[in-house]
Amino acid sequence: MRSLSIFGATGSIGESTFDLVMRQGGPDAFRTVALTGARNVTRLAEMARALKAELAVTAHEDCLPALREALAGTWTEVAAGPQAIAEAADRPADWTMSAIVGAAGLVPGMRALKHGRTLALANKESLVTAGPLLMATAAAHGATILPVDSEHSAVFQALAGEDASAVERVIITASGGPFRDWTLEQIRDCTVAQAMAHPNWSMGQRISIDSASMFNKALELIETREFFGFAPEMIEAVVHPQSIVHALVGFCDGGVMAHLGPADMRHAIGFALNWPGRGDVPVARIDLAQIASLTFQKPDEERFPALRLAREVMAARGLSGAAFNAAKEIALDHFIAGNIGFLDMAAVVEDALASVSGCETFGKLPRTLEDVLSMDHLARKAADTAAGLRQQKR
Ligand code: NDP
Ligand code: MG
Numbered sequence: 001m002r003s004l005s006i007f008g009a010t011g012s013i014g015e016s017t018f019d020l021v022m023r024q025g026g027p028d029a030f031r032t033v034a035l036t037g038a039r040n041v042t043r044l045a046e047m048a049r050a051l052k053a054e055l056a057v058t059a060h061e062d063c064l065p066a067l068r069e070a071l072a073g074t075w076t077e078v079a080a081g082p083q084a085i086a087e088a089a090d091r092p093a094d095w096t097m098s099a100i101v102g103a104a105g106l107v108p109g110m111r112a113l114k115h116g117r118t119l120a121l122a123n124k125e126s127l128v129t130a131g132p133l134l135m136a137t138a139a140a141h142g143a144t145i146l147p148v149d150s151e152h153s154a155v156f157q158a159l160a161g162e163d164a165s166a167v168e169r170v171i172i173t174a175s176g177g178p179f180r181d182w183t184l185e186q187i188r189d190c191t192v193a194q195a196m197a198h199p200n201w202s203m204g205q206r207i208s209i210d211s212a213s214m215f216n217k218a219l220e221l222i223e224t225r226e227f228f229g230f231a232p233e234m235i236e237a238v239v240h241p242q243s244i245v246h247a248l249v250g251f252c253d254g255g256v257m258a259h260l261g262p263a264d265m266r267h268a269i270g271f272a273l274n275w276p277g278r279g280d281v282p283v284a285r286i287d288l289a290q291i292a293s294l295t296f297q298k299p300d301e302e303r304f305p306a307l308r309l310a311r312e313v314m315a316a317r318g319l320s321g322a323a324f325n326a327a328k329e330i331a332l333d334h335f336i337a338g339n340i341g342f343l344d345m346a347a348v349v350e351d352a353l354a355s356v357s358g359c360e361t362f363g364k365l366p367r368t369l370e371d372v373l374s375m376d377h378l379a380r381k382a383a384d385t386a387a388g389l390r391q392q393k394r
């Protein structure tokens with residue numbers, strides 16, 4: 001029986017993973033080693049009961065009593081706190097889903113890789129903040145990382161059986177989000193609710209807003225660079241409002257392989273769950289005649305400066321990805337809290353990057369997790385200061 005763990009089980013990706021695992025036999029087909037969540041302990045306990053999980057962990061100590069009560073009378077152990085989540089990753093599982101949101105997903109993912117098994121990676125922040133370290137850890141322990149982000153799953157699928165040295169370019173698509181056709185002035189005054197209203201995908205709050213600002217695409221450009229190892233100038237993003245084509249890979253003979261799929265993350269999750277084979281996944285099938293047209297346009301870096309910042313980060317590499325992601329997370333917190341405007345997010349990230357770029361370690365590739373975490377910490381402080389200044393100006 002295959003064993004599995006799901007980190008971030010109660011989130012959008014976690015729910016879709018749980019759904020597929022249940023459809024593929026649930027506890028009759030899988031031994032569930034660990035499930036983790038944060039605030040939503042009621043749902044975490046329901047999932048743990050349904051999968052007969054050996055361990056359920058919440059990220060927050062104050063949620064532990066509720067989790068313990070919800071799982072009373074079951075054989076599921078309970079625990080709380082970031083350390084307990086990291087320790088849950090020390091328990092070997094054949095297949096681990098990394099779907100915690102933000103930099104908090106890095107440590108458990110790194111620790112799961114040490115078992116030399118399979119990590120299904122939705123947490124793109126791990127690759128952005130610590131790509132070289134993550135890939136080296138996987139290689140050192142003979143572990144496999146399978147990308148779950150839809151664009152990266154698409155590139156992975158388009159590359160199957162191909163010689164990577166024949167690749168000329170990789171194009172990932174962006175829906176353009178809710179503000180694709182808005183003017184700069186309209187975007188400046190948008191609300192959190194408007195930023196969350198993604199036209200094609202149903203996702204967690206943070207990634208939905210990151211999609212509206214194109215910070216999500218910025219992270220994904222860096223993720224492409226770190227996961228596949230292609231040079232930055234080979235990687236581009238194109239706006240494709242229908243979200244049917246997820247990525248394209250161009251080869252040296254002029255051929256281009258495009259990956260098409262429904263805008264439903266269960267395709268990419270199901271691909272990772274059933275890899276190296278394919279399993280039946282209950283997503284809508286694409287009807288091209290009904291869709292009628294697939295359109296593409298160049299992204300506008302003036303309205304969406306996150307893309308320009310991503311290019312700068314890809315060029316600088318080193319610990320700039322860790323700084324970029326951390327600053328972005330703080331800027332997003334301030335936008336959600338109503339302290340700064342939507343366009344201030346990119347300005348805060350740019351200010352924070354400028355502030356930490358003088359730091360001696362900025363341009364150096366991370367050698368240890370501590371390198372990454374200390375840059376993350378510095379950039380969070382710098383972004384917090386930058387956001388405070390912007391807030392005063394409003
Ligand atoms: P959600 O916000 O829906 O879920 C996040 C999960 O992480 C929840 O289980 C949440 O617990 C938990 N969590 C939140 N904060 C912490 C913390 N500090 N420590 C530990 N656990 C925590 O996110 P998504 O599912 O949308 O995204 C998850 C990851 O997948 C992100 O990295 C995202 O970029 C990536 N991704 C998501 C896609 C999508 O379609 N949603 C597509 C591609 C990639 P709780 O809910 O109990 O509070
Ligand atoms: Mg994506």
